[in-house]
């Protein structure tokens with residue numbers, strides 16, 4: 591996950607990065623265990639790792655630098671690996 595953040599410019603100042611990386615790992619764990627989120631359409635099925643699912647699950651972390659596009663790309667890369 592850390593390498594994916596670097597590859598996708600998922601940080602600028604780095605202040606939020608430790609929390610973002612920890613949450614991203616938590617997102618992977620939630621998806622692997624089939625836990626629904628607030629944006630999951632069918633809570634009885636395994637959630638698809640869509641951009642909306644990733645954004646919702648990462649939504650508690652603020653990035654004052656606005657590196658959200660890179661963060662999303664990094665999480666998406668690891669989810670799809």
Ligand code: FES
Pocket residue numbers: 600601602603604605606607652653654655656657
């Ligand atoms: S990288 Fe600066 S606050 Fe997120």
